[in-house]
Amino acid sequence: MADHRNGNPIVSLKRITKRFGDKTVLAGLDLDVRNGEFLTLLGPSGCGKTTILRLLAGFESPDEGDIFIDGRRVNDLAPNQRHVNIVFQSFALFPHMTALNNVAFGLKMKKTDRAEIRQRVDEALRMVKLDDLADRKPHQLSGGQQQRVALARAVVNRPKVLLLDECLNALDYKLRKEMQIELKQIQRRIGITFIFVTHSQEEALSMSDRVIVMRDGQIEQAGTPRQVYETPANLFVARFVGEINIFDGIVTGRENGSTLFADVEGVGCTLRTPRSFQTGDRIKVLLRPEDLRVTELKNGQAVDGTSIDGKFMGRVLERTYKGMTLDSLILLDCGKKIQASEFFDEEDPSFDYSIGERVAVGWVPSWEEILPDDGKEPL
């Protein structure tokens, strides 16, 4: 048994390659999962995230590379010999069994003592708040309840790793929100490693300790939700995780390490970045809608009296009331459309824009993220 306190990973994928026919789904992928963490594999459909789960569960075997679970190579172990359990996207509850028998199935297969089965199943059903519906068949349960049964059925076996395959997709919006919180709480309470697969960046950010952003069988970035959102490693991650505005620029000068001067869409700006650039480098300036600050213009001057130097001029194309925020779509004079999202200001009840109004757009200094322009076309 590996000792996790020394930081040995509970799951380790080494140079995994998986092909289906002539399509390579994973190409030499390396991934370590720490014991007890809530890890999310995030990516568009077809990026290989579900294949990773199926490899770990044992439903598929890799063409190249090794899979280690708790220090043991499991490439040749059948699914029923691995200490992992999966919650399927479709739940895959046994339709001919009650919720109770669904949950008890795994323990029965392991010939667990009757009294212990009874006790652990009750405990698992209580955990997912379904103890009073134990005798219902799956078709008598709602989608959310089926989801809980599926979760209890997996957790009751006390797996080393719990795999969750897009399992919130079948639920409606409100229930999905509730289950996100509940999943996180359950994970914290039982301390089992969760590997969660989703294409929803919102789910990934709100639940995970660590997010792995994937594309075309490759890992684009691995980091905390905050790192992935605030300091995306590349344009793909920036675009895939959340809304983002991307400006093109050229470096015009530098000052003591972290300060850059740049011509961004025709406007001279001062930027901050830990990355090093040379004068003349092409760059991308990334700004989230909530980083932007929009000021109304009157006769070419900001109505609040602030300077319009280093700001982009434009006009409001669309405004959307979102309750907590006011989202606007702004067409800049340079021809670029951008999204801004601002919180309502309690001090200023008249805070609103009219469509067609001239505005200046700036951002909170140092909230910008600068990436080299790799010349690749946007998605």
Next chain:
Amino acid sequence: MTEKSLFKTATIGLTGAWLGFFVLIPNVMILATSFLQRDEAAFVRLDFTLENYRRILDPVYLQVFGHSAAMALVATMVCLALGYPFAYALARTRPGLRHLLLLLVIIPFWTNSLIRTYAIRSLLATQGVLNKLLLFTGIIDEPLRLLYTGTAVTIGLVYILFPFMVLPLFAVIEKLDTRLLEASADLGAGRFQTFVRVIIPLTMPGIIAGGLLVFLPALGMFYVSDLLGGAKDLLIGNFIKNQFLDARDWPFGAAASVTMTLIMALMLIAYFFSIRKIGKKEIR
């Protein structure tokens, strides 16, 4: 009346008339006959009696019914044992080949089953194809006695009724959600446990349907036992035929026929109840 509703009335009327003339009236006549008395001259005499049904309960006849049911049951079990793996393999074959194999299962239907029974006869006869082949290859020294045995009847019943077992089994196995099998394996079940605890319960409607589709016709296929079986290998169908054609006891034959229909009806009712119990498998 519009043209459409005229068409509707006409087709329903025609079907109704057909069923009335060829199904309802004959069955009512048989039911009525079963309560009448035998007459040497005119076959039946119009006197009400329950004597025919009392006679069926005679141990001699019950034994015939029991033996017939046993033979039909053996045929059903053989069909199930052969048909289940076949249907499973069929359902897991790639679509192109699957349709070809299904076609091969159905092709024998194109020939009348009586003619196919004669074909089996020539295969199993003492001087038949099978014996000649076995003698020629030296596996046996003298011809096996296959024809006119219970085994031959079973072979005949299995051969003719096999597709009726395979088709309903194929239908349920094809719909079996493979993720349930993955879930079972994921939860620690081996192949055998998955088969017993997941696959069999979920395909039970097909097993029961196939079982009934083989068992019930097998009770009545008198020509199979006539052509292939010995004197003892009577099916209920033979018994009924004998009462009508040989013993000339129409009321008793009718009572036997009604009894067989009742047994079938009871089994079908049991089937529908079991389907209602098992069949609720929609997840969402």
